[in-house]
Amino acid sequence: NIINGGFRIWQRGTSWSGLIASGFTADRHKLYISGTFNASASQQSFAVGQSEVPGYPIYYLRITGNSGSGTCGWEYKIEDVRTLAEKSVTFSMYVKGTAGGTFTLSMYQDFGSGGSAAVTVATTTSTISSNWVRLVLTAVLPSLSGKSIGDDSCVQFRFEQAGWTGNLDIAHTQLEVGDVATEFAAGPVDMELARCRRYFFKYFGNLWGYVRATGPGNPDWVLRSCLSITMRVRSPAVYLPSSISSWVLESAGEASGYTIRWIAHDYTDLTITLDGGLEGRTRGMGAWLGVTEDQPLLIDAEL
CATH class of the missing domain: 2.60.120.260 (Galactose-binding domain-like)
Known part of the structure; x- marks a missing residue:
């Protein structure tokens, strides 16, 4: 035990x-x-x-x-x-x-x-x-x-x-x-x-999603990944790195100038939404986000 x-x-x-x-x-x-x-x-x-x-x-x-x-x-x-x-x-x-x-x-x-x-x-x-x-x-x-x-x-x-x-x-x-x-x-x-x-997950890897871009008040990008582990609680704390400069956002070429809007986690599902970086892109285009090992997300469900 x-x-x-x-x-x-x-x-x-x-x-x-x-x-x-x-x-x-x-x-x-x-x-x-x-x-x-x-x-x-x-x-x-x-x-x-x-x-x-x-x-x-x-x-x-x-x-x-x-x-x-x-x-x-x-x-x-x-x-x-x-x-x-x-x-x-x-x-x-x-x-x-x-x-x-x-x-x-x-x-x-x-x-x-x-x-x-x-x-x-x-x-x-x-x-x-x-x-x-x-x-x-x-x-x-x-x-x-x-x-x-x-x-x-x-x-x-x-x-x-x-x-x-x-x-x-x-x-x-x-x-x-x-x-x-x-x-x-x-x-x-x-x-x-x-x-x-199950208690703490140092996450790096790819999230897949699309360009949402439905107007003011909504995120411009929605990206998701399914973790290999079910966390101990439904909504654990998620901590951002001090910088995301090494992350890569791709949709018909690499995007830049984006910021994180919010991050959510539900047992196994990780969702990240972003704002900005839409130049040359339209609603519905596919996208992926690469979270790098040197700037990981830390997902904490400890007792």
């Missing part, structure tokens, strides 16, 4: 600095901040042939605590609080680092916006050292009887400490049914990417 537990997918990038609020790093994994804190995060590579973390992993996540009195650490949410309710589960993760003090690993049932108050299922504490160690937390997820469930409910995990500095390294996160932590098992990387894209 942990997607990207092996930290192989990094759609958002590989390095972040000056973070003062919670935000995602490797896909599905969040750097957690509460209160006043300054942190950084980055992708790190395992040495080929190392044996402390089994299975020959490639990457791990490093969180660096820079300063602050607030709380900082790692957070992960599994969609739907109904997941594994009333079952015995075991969560495990590998950690190391240079940060002193004592970290707390916690498991929660979060009933979402408008739902019942969150329940702390289990906690354990640990210090970390320069050597990789596996932390294990086993518990029975409580019954949902008498609870109400709101939007964005989840089973949540957090590894955190207040006011620390130094590095916290995390690898091979896993949740399984039962009271024993077994060997880490990663799915095929293409399936992991597909599962990650």
